Amino acid sequence: EPEVTQTPSHQVTQMGQEVILRCVPISNHLYFYWYRQILGQKVEFLVSFYNNEISEKSEIFDDQFSVERPDGSNFTLKIRSTKLEDSAMYFCASSEEPGTNEKLFFGSGTQLSVL
Amino acid sequence: LAKTTQPISMDSYEGQEVNITCSHNNIATNDYITWYQQFPSQGPRFIIQGYKTKVTNEVASLFIPADRKSSTLSLPRVSLSDTAVYYCLVGDENSGYSTLTFGKGTMLLVSP
Numbered sequence: 001e002p003e004v005t006q007t008p009s010h011q012v013t014q015m016g017q018e019v020i021l022r023c024v025p026i027s028n029h030l031y032f033y034w035y036r037q038i039l040g041q042k043v044e045f046l047v048s049f050y051n052n053e054i055s056e057k058s059e060i061f062d063d064q065f066s067v068e069r070p071d072g073s074n075f076t077l078k079i080r081s082t083k084l085e086d087s088a089m090y091f092c093a094s095s096e097e098p099g100t101n102e103k104l105f106f107g108s109g110t111q112l113s114v115l
Numbered sequence: 116l117a118k119t120t121q122p123i124s125m126d127s128y129e130g131q132e133v134n135i136t137c138s139h140n141n142i143a144t145n146d147y148i149t150w151y152q153q154f155p156s157q158g159p160r161f162i163i164q165g166y167k168t169k170v171t172n173e174v175a176s177l178f179i180p181a182d183r184k185s186s187t188l189s190l191p192r193v194s195l196s197d198t199a200v201y202y203c204l205v206g207d208e209n210s211g212y213s214t215l216t217f218g219k220g221t222m223l224l225v226s227p
Contacts, residue, residue: 004158033214043159043202043217056214091158100206100215101147106158 002093004024006092006107013082014115021077021110023092032075033093034067036060043091049075050098082114119203124222133190135221137203140184146206148179148186153220155199162201163188190223198225 005024013019025032031046034046048055049067066078075094079086089111139148147166150172151159163170164185165177176189189195200220 035217043153044217045214045216048214089156091156098214101143101145101149101164103149103161103164104159104215106160109156109158111156 002105003092004092004105004107006090006110008110009108010111012113012115015084016081019079019082019112021079021090021092021112023075023077023107024073025075025092025094026105027073029094029096029100029105031055031095031102032067032069033075033095035091035093035106036078036088037091037109038088046077046090048098055098079112082112084114087112087114119131119205119218121201121203121218121221123219124224126224126226127193128226129194130192133193133197133223134223135188135190135201135203135223136185137188138185139203139205142183142205148177149215150175150177150182150188151204151217153202159217160208169219193223193225195225195227197223199223 007022032049035043037043045058047057047061047067064080068076091106091107091109093106095102095104119137119139127133149164150162152162153159163175163177165179167179170177178187200222202220204215204218215223
Protein backbone atom coordinates (compact mmCIF):
# COMPACT_ATOMS: atom_id res chain seq x y z
CA GLU A 1 0.00 0.00 0.00
CA PRO A 2 1.29 3.51 -0.75
CA GLU A 3 2.61 5.44 2.23
CA VAL A 4 2.95 8.97 3.49
CA THR A 5 6.47 9.45 4.78
CA GLN A 6 7.53 11.97 7.39
CA THR A 7 10.93 13.19 8.50
CA PRO A 8 12.42 13.42 11.01
CA SER A 9 10.74 10.91 13.28
CA HIS A 10 11.90 12.89 16.31
CA GLN A 11 12.85 16.54 16.62
CA VAL A 12 14.13 18.22 19.73
CA THR A 13 14.42 21.98 19.76
CA GLN A 14 14.80 24.89 22.10
CA MET A 15 11.93 27.24 22.79
CA GLY A 16 11.92 30.11 20.33
CA GLN A 17 13.66 28.16 17.58
CA GLU A 18 12.22 27.50 14.16
CA VAL A 19 11.47 23.95 13.08
CA ILE A 20 10.46 22.49 9.75
CA LEU A 21 8.66 19.18 9.62
CA ARG A 22 8.72 17.40 6.31
CA CYS A 23 6.30 15.10 4.59
CA VAL A 24 6.10 13.29 1.28
CA PRO A 25 2.42 12.65 0.49
CA ILE A 26 1.23 9.83 -1.71
CA SER A 27 2.16 10.71 -5.25
CA ASN A 28 -1.26 10.93 -6.89
CA HIS A 29 -2.93 12.70 -3.99
CA LEU A 30 -3.85 16.34 -4.31
CA TYR A 31 -5.02 17.23 -0.81
CA PHE A 32 -2.66 17.50 2.08
CA TYR A 33 -3.13 17.96 5.82
CA TRP A 34 -1.35 18.45 9.07
CA TYR A 35 -2.73 17.16 12.34
CA ARG A 36 -1.18 17.08 15.75
CA GLN A 37 -1.65 15.00 18.88
CA ILE A 38 -0.49 16.16 22.27
CA LEU A 39 0.41 13.24 24.49
CA GLY A 40 -2.74 11.58 25.81
CA GLN A 41 -5.07 13.87 23.90
CA LYS A 42 -7.10 13.82 20.71
CA VAL A 43 -5.81 14.04 17.19
CA GLU A 44 -6.41 17.68 16.23
CA PHE A 45 -6.76 19.19 12.79
CA LEU A 46 -4.33 21.98 11.96
CA VAL A 47 -4.54 22.78 8.27
CA SER A 48 -5.53 21.49 4.85
CA PHE A 49 -3.79 22.44 1.62
CA TYR A 50 -4.75 22.16 -2.01
CA ASN A 51 -3.50 23.67 -5.23
CA ASN A 52 -0.68 25.46 -3.46
CA GLU A 53 -2.83 27.25 -0.96
CA ILE A 54 -4.41 26.70 2.40
CA SER A 55 -7.98 25.40 2.14
CA GLU A 56 -8.84 25.49 5.81
CA LYS A 57 -7.07 26.02 9.09
CA SER A 58 -8.02 25.58 12.69
CA GLU A 59 -7.64 28.07 15.50
CA ILE A 60 -4.47 26.24 16.51
CA PHE A 61 -2.83 27.20 13.23
CA ASP A 62 -1.85 30.75 14.13
CA ASP A 63 0.72 33.07 12.60
CA GLN A 64 3.57 30.99 13.99
CA PHE A 65 2.64 28.17 11.63
CA SER A 66 3.04 28.00 7.89
CA VAL A 67 2.86 25.30 5.25
CA GLU A 68 4.50 24.98 1.89
CA ARG A 69 4.82 22.63 -1.01
CA PRO A 70 8.30 23.63 -2.15
CA ASP A 71 8.46 21.12 -4.99
CA GLY A 72 6.37 18.41 -6.57
CA SER A 73 6.78 15.91 -3.77
CA ASN A 74 7.38 17.56 -0.39
CA PHE A 75 4.90 19.20 1.95
CA THR A 76 6.29 21.05 4.94
CA LEU A 77 5.04 22.50 8.21
CA LYS A 78 7.08 25.32 9.69
CA ILE A 79 6.77 26.57 13.22
CA ARG A 80 8.52 29.92 13.33
CA SER A 81 9.14 30.34 17.04
CA THR A 82 8.39 27.22 18.98
CA LYS A 83 6.69 27.27 22.36
CA LEU A 84 6.65 24.61 25.03
CA GLU A 85 3.03 23.85 24.22
CA ASP A 86 3.94 23.00 20.64
CA SER A 87 5.39 19.74 21.93
CA ALA A 88 3.31 17.05 20.26
CA MET A 89 3.26 14.37 17.59
CA TYR A 90 2.64 15.98 14.22
CA PHE A 91 0.99 13.90 11.54
CA CYS A 92 0.92 14.63 7.85
CA ALA A 93 -1.89 13.14 5.77
CA SER A 94 -3.02 13.14 2.18
CA SER A 95 -6.11 12.19 0.23
CA GLU A 96 -7.28 11.97 -3.35
CA GLU A 97 -10.32 14.12 -2.70
CA PRO A 98 -11.30 16.55 0.06
CA GLY A 99 -14.09 16.25 2.56
CA THR A 100 -15.08 14.42 5.69
CA ASN A 101 -16.06 11.29 3.77
CA GLU A 102 -12.67 10.87 2.20
CA LYS A 103 -10.10 8.30 3.21
CA LEU A 104 -7.03 9.95 4.66
CA PHE A 105 -3.63 8.34 4.62
CA PHE A 106 -1.51 9.36 7.59
CA GLY A 107 2.22 9.26 8.04
CA SER A 108 3.92 7.85 11.12
CA GLY A 109 4.44 11.29 12.56
CA THR A 110 7.18 13.53 13.86
CA GLN A 111 7.52 13.73 17.62
CA LEU A 112 8.41 17.33 18.40
CA SER A 113 9.84 18.12 21.80
CA VAL A 114 10.31 21.77 22.72
CA LEU A 115 12.60 22.34 25.68
CA LEU B 116 -23.45 18.56 15.18
CA ALA B 117 -22.65 14.97 14.22
CA LYS B 118 -20.91 14.20 17.49
CA THR B 119 -19.97 10.61 18.09
CA THR B 120 -20.07 8.69 21.35
CA GLN B 121 -18.15 5.49 21.86
CA PRO B 122 -16.87 3.60 24.91
CA ILE B 123 -13.63 4.90 26.32
CA SER B 124 -12.12 1.45 26.62
CA MET B 125 -12.80 -2.23 26.02
CA ASP B 126 -11.01 -5.40 27.03
CA SER B 127 -10.90 -8.65 25.12
CA TYR B 128 -8.93 -11.87 24.77
CA GLU B 129 -7.17 -13.28 21.79
CA GLY B 130 -9.46 -15.13 19.40
CA GLN B 131 -12.62 -13.38 20.48
CA GLU B 132 -14.83 -11.22 18.34
CA VAL B 133 -14.93 -7.59 19.41
CA ASN B 134 -17.79 -5.23 18.66
CA ILE B 135 -17.35 -1.51 19.24
CA THR B 136 -20.51 0.52 18.98
CA CYS B 137 -20.60 4.20 18.16
CA SER B 138 -23.63 6.44 18.42
CA HIS B 139 -24.09 9.39 16.09
CA ASN B 140 -27.65 10.57 16.60
CA ASN B 141 -27.30 13.70 14.50
CA ILE B 142 -25.65 12.20 11.45
CA ALA B 143 -26.42 14.13 8.28
CA THR B 144 -27.87 12.61 5.15
CA ASN B 145 -24.65 12.90 3.18
CA ASP B 146 -22.33 11.67 5.92
CA TYR B 147 -20.47 8.41 5.75
CA ILE B 148 -19.26 6.59 8.86
CA THR B 149 -15.55 5.96 8.95
CA TRP B 150 -13.41 4.04 11.41
CA TYR B 151 -9.70 4.53 11.98
CA GLN B 152 -7.22 2.58 14.06
CA GLN B 153 -4.25 4.12 15.83
CA PHE B 154 -1.32 2.30 17.40
CA PRO B 155 0.87 4.11 19.93
CA SER B 156 3.20 6.64 18.33
CA GLN B 157 1.75 6.06 14.89
CA GLY B 158 -0.70 7.92 12.68
CA PRO B 159 -4.32 6.83 12.38
CA ARG B 160 -4.98 4.17 9.79
CA PHE B 161 -8.21 3.82 7.83
CA ILE B 162 -10.05 0.60 8.60
CA ILE B 163 -13.46 0.74 7.01
CA GLN B 164 -16.16 3.09 5.81
CA GLY B 165 -19.86 2.67 5.18
CA TYR B 166 -23.09 4.51 4.56
CA LYS B 167 -25.75 1.96 5.42
CA THR B 168 -26.36 -1.75 6.05
CA LYS B 169 -23.18 -3.82 6.18
CA VAL B 170 -19.70 -3.40 4.82
CA THR B 171 -16.98 -6.02 5.10
CA ASN B 172 -13.34 -5.99 4.16
CA GLU B 173 -10.32 -8.09 5.01
CA VAL B 174 -9.91 -6.38 8.37
CA ALA B 175 -13.36 -5.74 9.80
CA SER B 176 -17.09 -5.48 9.29
CA LEU B 177 -19.23 -2.42 9.81
CA PHE B 178 -22.88 -2.74 10.68
CA ILE B 179 -25.14 0.27 10.24
CA PRO B 180 -28.85 0.09 11.09
CA ALA B 181 -31.48 1.68 8.90
CA ASP B 182 -31.76 4.83 11.00
CA ARG B 183 -27.95 5.29 10.82
CA LYS B 184 -27.90 6.72 14.33
CA SER B 185 -25.31 4.20 15.38
CA SER B 186 -22.77 1.85 13.89
CA THR B 187 -20.84 -1.17 15.11
CA LEU B 188 -17.30 -2.05 14.15
CA SER B 189 -16.77 -5.79 14.37
CA LEU B 190 -13.27 -7.26 14.59
CA PRO B 191 -13.30 -11.04 14.15
CA ARG B 192 -10.90 -13.16 16.19
CA VAL B 193 -8.73 -10.39 17.58
CA SER B 194 -5.05 -10.86 18.26
CA LEU B 195 -2.64 -9.03 20.55
CA SER B 196 -1.69 -6.80 17.64
CA ASP B 197 -5.22 -5.42 17.49
CA THR B 198 -4.57 -3.55 20.72
CA ALA B 199 -5.05 0.06 19.62
CA VAL B 200 -7.35 3.06 19.78
CA TYR B 201 -10.32 2.88 17.43
CA TYR B 202 -11.99 6.07 16.24
CA CYS B 203 -15.48 6.41 14.84
CA LEU B 204 -15.89 9.50 12.66
CA VAL B 205 -18.72 11.06 10.76
CA GLY B 206 -18.92 14.34 8.93
CA ASP B 207 -19.14 17.34 11.20
CA GLU B 208 -20.70 20.19 9.31
CA ASN B 209 -20.75 22.41 12.36
CA SER B 210 -17.04 22.06 13.00
CA GLY B 211 -16.38 24.45 10.18
CA TYR B 212 -13.89 22.10 8.62
CA SER B 213 -14.32 19.93 5.61
CA THR B 214 -11.94 17.40 7.04
CA LEU B 215 -11.95 14.83 9.80
CA THR B 216 -12.63 15.61 13.44
CA PHE B 217 -11.34 12.95 15.81
CA GLY B 218 -12.89 12.19 19.16
CA LYS B 219 -11.24 10.35 22.02
CA GLY B 220 -11.80 6.93 20.52
CA THR B 221 -12.05 3.52 22.17
CA MET B 222 -8.92 1.99 23.62
CA LEU B 223 -9.08 -1.75 22.91
CA LEU B 224 -6.81 -3.94 24.99
CA VAL B 225 -6.42 -7.52 23.83
CA SER B 226 -4.93 -9.91 26.35
CA PRO B 227 -3.53 -13.42 25.89
